[in-house]
Amino acid sequence: MDIEQANEQLERLRLEASGEAGKGKVASYIPELAKEDPHQLGISVCLSDGTILSAGEAQKPFTLQSISKIFSLIVALCQNGQQHVFERVGKEPTGDPFNSIIKLETIKPHKPLNPMINAGAIAVAGMIQGKSVQERLDCILDLLRRITGNPHIGVNEAVYCSEKKTAARNRALAWFLKDSGVLAGDVEETLDLYFRHCAIEVTAEEVARLGMALAADGVDVRTGDRVFPAEVARICKTFMVTCGMYNASGEFAIDVGIPAKSGVAGGIMATVPQRMGIGVFGPALDEKGNSVAGVKLLALLAKDWELGIF
Numbered sequence: 001m002d003i004e005q006a007n008e009q010l011e012r013l014r015l016e017a018s019g020e021a022g023k024g025k026v027a028s029y030i031p032e033l034a035k036e037d038p039h040q041l042g043i044s045v046c047l048s049d050g051t052i053l054s055a056g057e058a059q060k061p062f063t064l065q066s067i068s069k070i071f072s073l074i075v076a077l078c079q080n081g082q083q084h085v086f087e088r089v090g091k092e093p094t095g096d097p098f099n100s101i102i103k104l105e106t107i108k109p110h111k112p113l114n115p116m117i118n119a120g121a122i123a124v125a126g127m128i129q130g131k132s133v134q135e136r137l138d139c140i141l142d143l144l145r146r147i148t149g150n151p152h153i154g155v156n157e158a159v160y161c162s163e164k165k166t167a168a169r170n171r172a173l174a175w176f177l178k179d180s181g182v183l184a185g186d187v188e189e190t191l192d193l194y195f196r197h198c199a200i201e202v203t204a205e206e207v208a209r210l211g212m213a214l215a216a217d218g219v220d221v222r223t224g225d226r227v228f229p230a231e232v233a234r235i236c237k238t239f240m241v242t243c244g245m246y247n248a249s250g251e252f253a254i255d256v257g258i259p260a261k262s263g264v265a266g267g268i269m270a271t272v273p274q275r276m277g278i279g280v281f282g283p284a285l286d287e288k289g290n291s292v293a294g295v296k297l298l299a300l301l302a303k304d305w306e307l308g309i310f
């Protein structure tokens with residue numbers, strides 16, 4: 001691949017997609033996120049030899065939000081094994097919004113349907129082991145720092161505090177999980193870990209590297225080191241297809257056809273098995289919580305570069 005030409009193609013597609021941003025709105029239920037300029041759009045692609053291609057706001061820091069749910073799941077699976085994790089959280093997609101509480105009560109047993117919705121991710125956070133919240137958070141940070149090669153990856157304190165102060169819905173989910181026996185241990189500590197891992201700050205370029213590690217079945221292509229088992233990567237990529245784009249996952253699978261996970265700060269991590277990781281940042285969201293311009297950009301890129309896996 002000619003790098004210069006590929007960067008030009010990315011910029012052309014980015015410009016074409018950026019018009020979509022006007023159709024969305026930045027998330028405001030976490031007040032700190034509402035400060036973002038909705039018109040930003042950045043993309044980075046990490047190839048299987050570690051080469052990075054970029055266009056637009058690829059170096060602008062943003063918080064992972066729900067993208068972090070993939071990495072907390074990786075840590076929980078590595079520490080506890082599949083049986084323990086999936087006894088407490090399901091494997092089924094849901095047609096409900098990411099923060100919905102309804103099925104938690106109506107479906108029996110009362111376990112969250114999957115680890116990509118908030119209830120499931122809070123249950124997963126509860127399984128991460130360590131003597132303190134900081135030690136549990138460090139398990140996730142260490143993984144991210146190792147894959148990205150950036151030892152300074154950390155939590156955006158303003159976003160973390162902003163969510164912590166306003167997270168009535170997530171508190172309701174967590175306490176319901178406690179009541180149902182899904183969540184063991186201290187609820188406020190687990191919520192604190194969840195808010196912190198959602199507020200981990202990255203760039204689109206770093207997200208592309210994270211996506212590439214999943215594409216390479218758990219191998220860091222920069223160093224050749226295995227960072228998590230291939231079986232864990234397989235599980236995560238499957239969740240990305242079935243539940244990664246909230247209740248628009250089916251539509252995204254048909255229109256774009258790449259395993260992907262989005263977050264309400266406007267990030268999307270996509271992973272094209274064996275070939276590339278893609279990081280996108282575009283904070284204006286559609287009503288389901290996905291970056292409008294980001295989804296458009298991935299659709300254009302998937303078509304142009306024939307990236308769809310189906």
Ligand code: GLU
Nearest residue numbers: 065066098118198263264
């Ligand atoms: N921290 C966010 C929340 O719990 C994450 C949601 C998301 O990105 O989907 O609401």
